[in-house]
């Protein structure tokens with residue numbers, strides 16, 4: 001973004017804040033930036049004392065124009081994950097027009113060129129994977145391309161994906177879990193004409209009422225330092241955090257006006273599956289699912305809850321007029337059975353830790369158990385808004401799933417001798433046990449063994465469609481919206497799909513792309529500890 005573009009961004013944000021009449025927290029910070037200081041109207045809620053970090057014109061999660069060439073540095077830095085207490089973490093740093101950003105929101109558009117020089121300033125190897133982007137393997141950030149500390153890697157590709165909320169994160173083999181947990185992750189937002197039409201129809205402004213929510217559980221030691229210290233149980237089940245953060249903010253609140261808000265939700269946890277809902281009083285409030293991993297659905301789907309796996313995204317509209325201002329809502333993860341079915345005991349990992357939002361200052365060494373209820377974000381609806389837009393009936397042209405008569409390819413996720421495997425194998429970075437002809441359409445029948453745990457299955461290089469779910473556990477089955485057992489979150493283009501123990505999920509992928517020569521991608525579990533310990537396979541697109 002050039003300097004005048006940035007100025008426009010600030011003024012636009014301040015104007016929107018002014019007319020919406022929200023003054024406290026983040027909104028106050030924004031108007032202060034524009035020189036229009038207003039005091040907060042209301043103190044922060046006692047149980048959610050920290051203003052949600054929202055993308056702004058600089059700093060952590062600031063918005064960067066990714067149609068311009070970028071220099072991205074992975075480095076150790078300091079950031080107050082515990083408010084007021086800066087502590088060490090890893091982050092991607094970008095400087096653009098003299099402004100410094102950490103883990104910026106990279107914004108670009110379909111058809112634009114993408115040029116970035118990645119400089120690894122860590123003391124170990126790393127590489128950036130653009131999660132969800134359909135690029136050639138040189139640009140995919142496959143672990144094979146990891147570079148040592150001090151080295152650089154150049155990315156150059158054309159953004160061919162439709163508009164959606166994608167993301168980027170570290171992907172060196174054996175180190176992905178560590179580097180992502182310690183901070184190396186950010187959002188990559190692609191826009192196109194359908195997306196811009198939606199923004200206009202709903203009068204959405206990014207960072208004001210179009211808000212990304214990056215949900216991550218992170219582990220802190222007693223001194224409040226972010227740590228990555230997996231033990232044997234963490235390696236089996238995934239690394240769970242002591243605290244649930246939204247946009248790197250613990251126990252956050254967000255002040256909103258009574259109008260439609262859009263939340264672009266990314267579950268960037270290492271392992272934790274989330275069952276998201278908006279609680280209002282004793283009940284849940286309806287929201288509209290408008291998109292998922294690979295962009296907008298054809299039409300909005302009214303929902304009260306949705307699972308989102310590690311690596312997955314939900315694009316959601318929440319009409320806060322329905323909550324009747326003033327109102328306090330909470331984004332929660334509802335309790336669910338984490339299905340650790342590989343052992344005799346069904347007890348979830350982690351000791352019974354104090355609840356993440358209990359407000360106590362007692363030392364909290366234990367991770368929040370998998371499947372536990374989480375209070376993630378308080379949304380305070382205040383004031384009035386002259387807002388009369390309605391959720392559009394149609395959102396985008398969604399092509400039907402690619403069709404094929406070919407027999408499905410079976411992909412089995414299982415556990416043997418304490419090792420998570422795909423098709424009986426653990427990861428060999430040089431091997432390509434799956435070969436797909438370029439241009440072929442294939443159905444992959446992903447089978448998860450009954451004695452196992454849920455795996456978020458992620459393909460690099462392609463977006464897929466979910467065709468059916470079979471043998472789903474009741475908590476998944478109850479969300480089915482079609483005879484094939486699909487949930488609303490299965491309806492659009494997908495790159496990360498939960499497969500529960502005992503479930504068979506059929507996904508279809510059109511393996512066409514414009515890249516000449518063989519290309520090597522991977523299918524892997526996005527539970528990053530599973531991935532780091534070998535639950536990954538390469539597949540080769542043979543030209």
Ligand SMILES: [Cu+2]
Pocket residue numbers: 420454455456525526527530531535
């Ligand atoms: Cu897994």
